[in-house]
Amino acid sequence: MSRTARIRLFWAAAVVFAVAYAAACTGLPRFGTLAHPYATRAVAAALHQRTANVVSSVNFDQRAFDTLGEESILFAAVLGTIVLLRHARDERTGRPRPGRVLPSTRLLGMVLLPVTLLTGVYIVAHGQLSPGGGFQGGVILATGLHLAYVAADYRVLKRIRPLAFLDAADAAGAGAFAALGLAGLVAGGAYLQNVLPLGTFGQLSSGGLVPVVNAAVGVEVGAGVIVLLAFFLDQAVEVRSPEEHGTGGGG
Amino acid sequence: MNGAANGAVDEYLIVVALLLVTVSATAAALTRDPVRQAVLLAMLGLSLAVLFTLLQAPDVALSQLAVGTAVTPLLILLTVRKVRRAPGPRNGRDRRGDGARR
Amino acid sequence: MRTADLLPLAVAVPLLGAVALVIGGRWLPRVATDALATVWAAMDVADLAWLWAGTGDGHSVSWLGGWYPRRGESVGIVLAGDRIGIGLALLTATLVLAVIVYSWRYFEEPPAQHAGTFPALILLFEAGMCGFALTGDLFDAFVFFELMGAVAYALTGYRIEDPRPVQGALIFGIVNSIGAYCSLLGIGLLYARTGELGLAQIGSALQTHRADALEVVAFVFVMTGLLVKAAVVPFHFWLPDAHSVAPTPVCMLLSGVMVELGVYGAARVYWTVFSGPHGIPHPHLRTAFVAAGVLTALVGAVMCWQQRHLKRMLAFSTVGHVGLFLAGMALLTPAGTAGVALYVAAHAGVKAALFGTTGVLLDRHGSVDEHGLHGRGRDLPLAGAMFTLGGLALAGLPPFGTALGKAVTEHAAEGRFPWLSAVFVVVSAATGGAVLRAAARIFGGAGPRPQEHYAGPETTGSGEEPEIRDPQRRIPAPMLAVPAILLCTSLAVGVLPALAGSLARAARQFTDRTAYAAAVQGHAIAPAAAVPDVGWSTEGVALALASTVLAALLAAAAIWGPALAWRGMGTARAALRAAGRSVVLPLRRLHSGHLGDYVSWLVVGVALLLLVMAA
Amino acid sequence: MTILPFLAAGWIFLAGVHGMVTSRNAIHAVGCLAVAQSSTYVLLLAVGFRRGGTAPYFSDTSLRTRVVDPVVQALALTDVVVGATVTALLLGLAMQVRKRHGTVDPDALTGLKG
Structure with missing residues (x-):
């Protein structure tokens, strides 16, 4: 198909799509409607489980199986990236040049790095109480670590990033989630049933299984995203194709 | 509880954030250059985070901020960096055309 | 242990297996990794076989997290399996076991330090497919749909040294993701209307509202993702590109069960959500989807016949057969559903065996080109x-x-669409004939070596990067044993009347939305419809023999036809050439391998579906 | 206002798809996929909004406070993760396409056809 034909075809179809979708929107309850049957039940269930953050209760307790699937996707994507961005037979790695970093940048990075890591841990730990949780905290931890790349250089980042361990931690986090679900079966309930003591409402230990699963997710996401970024960085900075003569380099 | 007037202000803010999201999404889709697109995607992520905060979804806003404004654009930039640095084709097939290096 | 507890285990077991392989693959030797993967795959087969036996002709229902419904309402996710869903999961697990055994000695070079990655990804793929087959929750179905998608993209692009797999995988990923997001928009619309996410719950909530534009659009959007996965024309373009380039063991799973899961999902969602009195009317859906199925089947058959790249030929044959499956499902009768269930089970064995044998050729000769491999x-x-x-x-x-x-299936169609039998015969004859033609040329050296030049667009299949490094070694025994066993299972589906009988009773459950909704709520009721008859009939055997003979004739005509010098052959040849120019060539041109084209066709498909369903 | 957020979601989806149709660069197409996906977040959260509702946390508020729908937020969270991971995989594939074909222009990627 020529480019013009393709775009014309798309526009013809898009007009139909747009008209039908707009017609469908007129049938929706108006924006801000008060009737949400599932939501009402979910809030009641979360309070019953003594989980102050209802979203966490839905994510890690009521609809925990969705989250198990979601974490498996992340796990699969990390494995997939390891496979797709592995070093091919005809590639070799080059040594990245040590980059020069402005002292002010280095200072900023050195200050920000611990702050970011602490923030990440805090957000993971308080997932069942306040906004945040394993996923958000994990991503912040992972991106925070890469401040080392900004502040120092690629080799420093490589030193503080034990990939082999993180790779296993990613798998272990995903496995812990799936295995914690078995606790419910062992206790005579259903898979992923929240069988731990629920604790006091509003406390760090409240919510039963929720903080535990949350922590497992935090470990998995943090480790997984670091591995993911590591393989992309590795390709962008280190891997050389045979014909490649450019020096590239880090920093 | 918020008063009625307060609610109305909130709704205006939501409309503004929605427009911001729509405009940055359209711009990100229309840009041709992947680097500029990465920047626009980060802006889209930021405006989505604002919208989600206004829609009372701080959890999602936080995720969107971490993923949409940081990780995804970063991955795109790394990919572009790799793509721009690599030389011509390896296997000799598909020699013509080089959209990435224009 | 209750039978229903086996439902979540069918997903959890492969997940844990993947974790064990990733962690253990680090220091275990290759043999141990393979053994571990095999044990884990066998465990899931055992789990699902037990579940199949324990469920009987009813449903197994598991409310995850123990969120049992109170006064008919729950906040949890439900897994609900009848023997169609469980059977499909069991088929998946069996095929995964076969694939893992097949690839014992397959890849010589797994990623360094990550020896268990390939079997781990296969197990994750299994978890995604089983979760999708067993879930009774629409959003949960989306999650597992995405899981199987994400793993499939990575597995398709596994051979990064070869240029074609990475390209096929990229197209596969983008097109399928658009479909999935379209489905998610549909789920959002349904949630806005009903405030529910469970299939049965949405279905009953929709009853309180007359059908309107919102319901039709939501239906079409949800269907889009499933039909993209099922590779229904015009959503099918990604399939040949992905299936012809994926590693052979992965092809066995993609063509054997993943595509069929798309049809299953579409049927499940229609029956449980939209088939009620205020939903999408049966006649309307039947006409639209039978038509889509027939179109898909014919396109698949024509394109399959044209191929010389063996894997691409098999991929298009999958498109053709999926069209038949969709048409059979769209009859909306227990008999049609039972027929398709049998057909899918047997087709999976045959198609996987064919891919497996092609893998042997690729191993030996580094080519999957019908012409190049002549003799x-x-x-x-x-x-x-x-x-x-x-x-x-x-x-x-x-x-x-x-x-x-x-x-x-043909018998089920007789009442409303008597001409459908002809489509079934032609499509199975053309796809089978193409395979027979290739078999005779490659393994028998039959006929003259075909002429190399073809003016139109073509993917030849020569110069593939071999998937195994050492062409001198003996063919590993599993690579021949697994296809043989798979062919035997396909034979068993035909000769074991007990299996056909239980699928017939399951089809009766599958096509009854009240029985499903009642089972989810915890009080089973017997379905109202009669059990369809699924035995061999004289007429069925006659039609089957007819299509086999036709396939053999087609293959013979393709091989020896050009060499014959009868009177009148000249005109016949000219007519064929004219048909080729006016029908086949444009059709082949549409399969351009261009991402933008495929995305446009996807939107066109959505628009067509919207127009047809709104009419 | 009553249907504006829903319409915006549809617009964003079509804009993203348009970007993919006209794309001349596979990396750009993956970016457009991310745009198309953001439409689903907007739709889900717009569906779950309750007028006058606050965020669904009960740390320091009364247990009878009206809150917005937490279920769609959980769904959107899952969706964000799914989107990010799929994007990462596709970008990895795009990188390999560039290495093996020397281009990421769909017009020049003609290995598979017919």
Whole structure:
């Protein structure tokens, strides 16, 4: 198909799509409607489980199986990236040049790095109480670590990033989630049933299984995203194709 | 509880954030250059985070901020960096055309 | 242990297996990794076989997290399996086990330090497919749909040294993701209307509202993702590009079950959510989806016949058969559903066996080009026999299960669409004939070596990067044993009446939305419809034999036809050439391998579906 | 206002798809996929909004406070993760396409056809 034909075809179809979708929107309850049957039940269930953050209760307790699937996707994507961005037979790695970093940048990075890591841990730990949780905290931890790349250089980042361990931690986090679900079966309930003591409402230990699963997710996401970024960085900075003569380099 | 007037202000803010999201999404889709697109995607992520905060979804806003404004654009930039640095084709097939290096 | 607890385990077991492989693969030797993967795959087969036996003709229902419904309402996710869903999961697990055994010695170079990655990804793929087959929650279905998608993109692009897999995987990923997001928009619309996410719950909530634009649009959007996965025309363009380039063991899973899961999902969602009194009316859906199925089947058959790249040929044959499955499901009768269930089970074995045998050729000769391999398969008599048998089974040779499934579906269509039998015969003959043609040329060296030049667009299949590094070694025994066993299972589907009988009773459950909704709520009721008859009939055997003979004739005509010098052959040849120019060439041009084209066609498909369903 | 957020979601989806149709660069197409996906977040959260509702946390508020729908937020969270991971995989594939074909222009990627 020529480019013009393709775009014309798309526009013809898009007009139909747009008209039908707009017609469908007129049938929706108006924006801000008060009737949400599932939501009402979910809030009641979360309070019953003594989980102050209802979203966490839905994510890690009521609809925990969705989250198990979601974490498996992340796990699969990390494995997939390891496979797709592995070093091919005809590639070799080059040594990245040590980059020069402005002292002010280095200072900023050195200050920000611990702050970011602490923030990440805090957000993971308080997932069942306040906004945040394993996923958000994990991503912040992972991106925070890469401040080392900004502040120092690629080799420093490589030193503080034990990939082999993180790779296993990613798998272990995903496995812990799936295995914690078995606790419910062992206790005579259903898979992923929240069988731990629920604790006091509003406390760090409240919510039963929720903080535990949350922590497992935090470990998995943090480790997984670091591995993911590591393989992309590795390709962008280190891997050389045979014909490649450019020096590239880090920093 | 918020008063009625307060609610109305909130709704205006939501409309503004929605427009911001729509405009940055359209711009990100229309840009041709992947680097500029990465920047626009980060802006889209930021405006989505604002919208989600206004829609009372701080959890999602936080995720969107971490993923949409940081990780995804970063991955795109790394990919572009790799793509721009690599030389011509390896296997000799598909020699013509080089959209990435224009 | 209750039977229903086996439902979540069917997903959890492969997940844990993947974790064990990733962690253990670091220091275990290759043999141990393979053994570990095999044990884990076998455990899931055992789990699902137990579940199949324990569920009987009813449903197994598991409310995850113990969120049992109170006064008919729950906040949790439900897994609900009847023997159609569980059977499909069992088929998946069996095929995964076969694939893992097949690839024991397959990849010589797993990623350094990550030896268990390939089997781990296969197990994650299994978890995604089983979760999708067993779930009774629409959003949960989306999550597991995405899981199987994400793993499939990575597995398709596994051979990064070869240029074609990475390209096919990229197209596969983008097109399928658009479909999935379209489905998610539909789920959002349904949630806005009903405030529910469970299939049965949405279905009953929709009853309180008359059908309007919102419901039709939501239906079309949700269907889009599933039909993209099922590769229904015009959503099918990604399939040949992905299936012809993926590693052979992965092809076995993609063509054997993943695509069929798309059809299953579409049927499940329609029956449980939209088939009620205020939903999408049966006649409307039947006309639209039978038409889509027939179109898909014909496009698949024509394109399959044209291919010389063996994997691409098999991929298009999957498109053709999926069209038949969709048409059979869209009859909306228990008999049609039972026929398709049998057909899918038998087709999975045959198609996986054919891909497996192609893998042997790729191993030996580093090529999957029908023309280039002419006569070079003579040293592989066993593989040749299996490839030929696979072709015959694909065409519908009794007593293979493919023939039984086809016969039952044809019989089910007789009342409303008597002409559908002709489509079934032609499509299975063309796809089986193409395989037989290739078998005779490659393994028998039959006929003259085909002329190399073809003016139109073509993917040849020569110069593939071999998937195994050492062409001198003996063919590993599993690579021949697994296809043989798979052919035997396909035969078993046809000759074991007990299996057909239980699928017939399951089909009765599958097509009854009240029975499903009641089972989810915890009080089982017997379905109202009669159990369809699924035995062999004289008429069915006759049609099956007809398609087999037609396939053989087509293959013979393609091989020896050009050399014949009858009177009148000239005109026949000219007519064929004219048809080729006016129909086949434009059709082949549409399969351009261009991402933008495929995305446009996807939107066109959505628009067509919207127009048809709104009409 | 009553249907504006829903319409915006549809617009964003079509804009993203348009970007993919006209794309001349596979990396750009993956970016457009991310745009198309953001439409699903907007739709889900717009569906779950309750007028006058606050965020669904009960740390320091009364247990009878009206809150917005937490279920769609959980769904959107899952969706964000799914989107990010799929994007990462596709970008990895795009990188390999560039290495093996020397281009990421769909017009020049003609290995598979017919």
